[in-house]
Amino acid sequence: MSNEENIYARLITGDLSEQEILQLKENGEWKTLQAILKTSSDLALPPLDKEKGISKIYQNLENAQKEAVVKRNYFGRYIAVAASLALLIGSYFFLMSQEISLNTTAAISLEHIFEDQSTVSLNAASEIRFKKYRWTKDRKVYLDGEAYFSVEKGSPFIVATALGEVRVLGTKFNIKTHNGLFKVVCYEGKVEVVHKGQKRILEKNDAAYFDKNGKYSKPEITNDGADWLKGSSRFRGEKLSFVLQELERQYGITAQSNAGDPIFSGAFQHGNLKTAANQIAKPLGLKFRISDDEKSILFSK
Amino acid sequence: MSGNVCEKKVFEDLYDTHAESLRNFLYYKCGNLQLAEDITHDAFSKLWLNCAKVILEKAKSFVFTTGKNLFLNQAKHRNVVLKFNTNTKRQDNDLEDPQFLMEQEEFKQKLVQAISDLTEAQRVVFLMNRIDKMTYKQIAESLEISVKAVEKRMHNALKTLKNIHSKI
Numbered sequence: 001m002s003n004e005e006n007i008y009a010r011l012i013t014g015d016l017s018e019q020e021i022l023q024l025k026e027n028g029e030w031k032t033l034q035a036i037l038k039t040s041s042d043l044a045l046p047p048l049d050k051e052k053g054i055s056k057i058y059q060n061l062e063n064a065q066k067e068a069v070v071k072r073n074y075f076g077r078y079i080a081v082a083a084s085l086a087l088l089i090g091s092y093f094f095l096m097s098q099e100i101s102l103n104t105t106a107a108i109s110l111e112h113i114f115e116d117q118s119t120v121s122l123n124a125a126s127e128i129r130f131k132k133y134r135w136t137k138d139r140k141v142y143l144d145g146e147a148y149f150s151v152e153k154g155s156p157f158i159v160a161t162a163l164g165e166v167r168v169l170g171t172k173f174n175i176k177t178h179n180g181l182f183k184v185v186c187y188e189g190k191v192e193v194v195h196k197g198q199k200r201i202l203e204k205n206d207a208a209y210f211d212k213n214g215k216y217s218k219p220e221i222t223n224d225g226a227d228w229l230k231g232s233s234r235f236r237g238e239k240l241s242f243v244l245q246e247l248e249r250q251y252g253i254t255a256q257s258n259a260g261d262p263i264f265s266g267a268f269q270h271g272n273l274k275t276a277a278n279q280i281a282k283p284l285g286l287k288f289r290i291s292d293d294e295k296s297i298l299f300s301k
Numbered sequence: 302m303s304g305n306v307c308e309k310k311v312f313e314d315l316y317d318t319h320a321e322s323l324r325n326f327l328y329y330k331c332g333n334l335q336l337a338e339d340i341t342h343d344a345f346s347k348l349w350l351n352c353a354k355v356i357l358e359k360a361k362s363f364v365f366t367t368g369k370n371l372f373l374n375q376a377k378h379r380n381v382v383l384k385f386n387t388n389t390k391r392q393d394n395d396l397e398d399p400q401f402l403m404e405q406e407e408f409k410q411k412l413v414q415a416i417s418d419l420t421e422a423q424r425v426v427f428l429m430n431r432i433d434k435m436t437y438k439q440i441a442e443s444l445e446i447s448v449k450a451v452e453k454r455m456h457n458a459l460k461t462l463k464n465i466h467s468k469i
Contacts, residue, residue: 008459009452012430013437032463039409040416040431043385045328048321053342054313060346103353 012037095133103127104145105252109228114139118157121148123228125249146176146228151189164195164210173202179245180212183219227267234267240299243268243280247297251276257299259286273297306360307352315360316345322433323368326443329428330372330421332381344368365443381424383417385432408465415465423458426451 010016011024011033024030104110104122111121112128115135122128126145131138139157141149150172151157159166159175163182166175171189176182184193186202193200196214209217219236227234233246243264244255250270266283268276277288277297288299304311320341327337344367348360355363387409416424425444429435435443437451444451 006452006456008463009437009455011459012455029463032466033459035408036412036459036462036465037431039405039412040427041434042387043409043413043428043432044387045325045334045385045432048324048338048341050317050320053320053338053345054316057316057342057346057349060342061349101353 008033098132099129100132101127101129116152116154118152118154119150123147123249124252143175143177145178146174148172148174148228164193166194167192178249179242181242182210184208185219228270231270232267233270236265237263238265240264240280240284244299247276247280253294254296255299256296257286259284259299259301304357305352306348306355306357311357312345312349312352315348315357315364319361319364320345322429322435322443323364325433326365326425326429327368327372329383329425330381332383332417340368340371343371362442362445366445381417381421383413385413411465412462415462419458419461423454423461426454427458427462430455 007016007020007024010020016024021030024033102110102112102122104124104126109121109123111119113119114130116139118139120128120141123146126143126147128144128147129142130140137155139151139155141157141159143159143161147159149157149159149168151168157168159168161175161177161182163177163180166173166184168189168191171191172187173189173191174183174185174187176184182195184191184202185207186204188204190204191202193202193208195208195210195216198214198216200208200216202208207219209219211217228250233243233250235243235246239261240257240259240263241261244257247253247255247268250268251273253273262284264280264284266279268279270276273290273294277290277299280286281288281299284299286299286301288297290297306312306315323344324334324337324341327340328334331337341364344364347367348355348364351363416427419427426440429440429443430437437448437455441448441451
């Protein structure tokens with residue numbers, strides 16, 4: 001056994017057999033080892049000044065933000081000027097390309113206000129990225145998931161997703177991209193939607209819906225805002241599996257059905273899983289069971 | 302602790318809990334307290350900058366790994382000379398034999414020298430256990446190695462240190 005090998009390691013944890021202790025005492029090592037352990041456990045370093053430390057961290061971060069790039073001068077003195085010029089230009093492009101990324105995990109949504117007072121509300125399990133600087137000149141946001149935008153007038157506001165792009169001039173609209181579905185609803189103003197080469201202009205209360213194969217349809221709008229902002233998710237003739245995916249995102253659980261994939265129209269609330277599950281199960285005549293740890297839910301006949 | 306690393310309160314709690322053991326860990330590697338503190342603060346700055354990407358449970362190993370990597374960027378430290386304070390409050394100092402105290406001080410100096418001469422891997426594990434009172438499991442988690450590896454290093458450290466008398 002390797003036990004024999006680690007005899008000194010086990011001395012510290014007090015896991016020696018009597019025989020092993022005896023052995024160490026007999027070969028004269030016991031006293032020295034005890035002295036080493038005692039003396040070494042009395043060694044100490046000066047305590048870390050935590051208050052000073054934390055303020056230093058914030059200071060560092062502030063400086064880093066101001067200077068953005070501080071590099072040691074690796075170059076000879078005679079090219080220092082050229083180097084610093086290159087650094088200046090480099091750091092300009094570096095700064096300009098810096099991105100901010102906001103993301104939400106399951107069951108959490110968040111709101112962000114841009115420099116120009118445009119706002120975005122990010123639904124659960126979604127992400128947006130945008131450039132850190134020159135926002136007012138270059139209003140471009142990359143979206144993965146679902147978000148509601150309220151855009152102030154100004155330069156073109158572009159939301160790029162993996163599935164298509166939306167450009168606007170000042171409006172309110174909701175974009176949803178989950179599992180290959182691309183759904184845009186315009187609540188105010190006008191937006192232009194580009195999807196796989198197709199261009200469509202949406203006016204107030206217009207919506208466009210592209211399925212996995214790029215097929216276009218026009219869903220009805222039932223109210224004047226994105227439902228999820230008001231704490232519910234609404235569906236109109238969607239497959240149950242699609243509804244359950246949204247349930248998973250909103251509650252951070254896994255949801256399954258062994259009752260097939262019937263079509264569902266209706267809504268479920270955010271905030272109470274049992275109520276939400278009831279709202280889905282009742283209209284479909286299904287039953288459901290929530291696991292004891294509330295991490296999964298199963299719908300059945 | 303629970304919550305999001307991006308919350309100032311959570312971040313500062315993490316600092317309070319782990320900064321000193323990280324600083325000590327780095328000191329055991331290089332024997333330079335100032336450098337160890339600077340790297341510690343850089344590592345926590347990085348944690349703050351990446352707070353959205355690091356879940357609470359991974360924050361500790363994040364700062365240790367970052368500290369380790371930042372340290373690698375520094376020059377190699379060949380001759381490490383460690384210095385320590387002594388922790389004990391010896392109330393019964395006066396009663397002790399001065400000869401004995403002198404021997405004790407001498408022993409301590411010899412021991413610190415011997416610890417400095419250990420390999421870096423052994424020294425770090427040994428001191429994290431002795432000074433920071435970390436269990437093998439905690440050390441293994443911080444260094445992202447197995448408990449077996451910690452035991453092995455510990456064993457070898459003591460195997461070397463026990464020859465302290467025969468050395469001189």
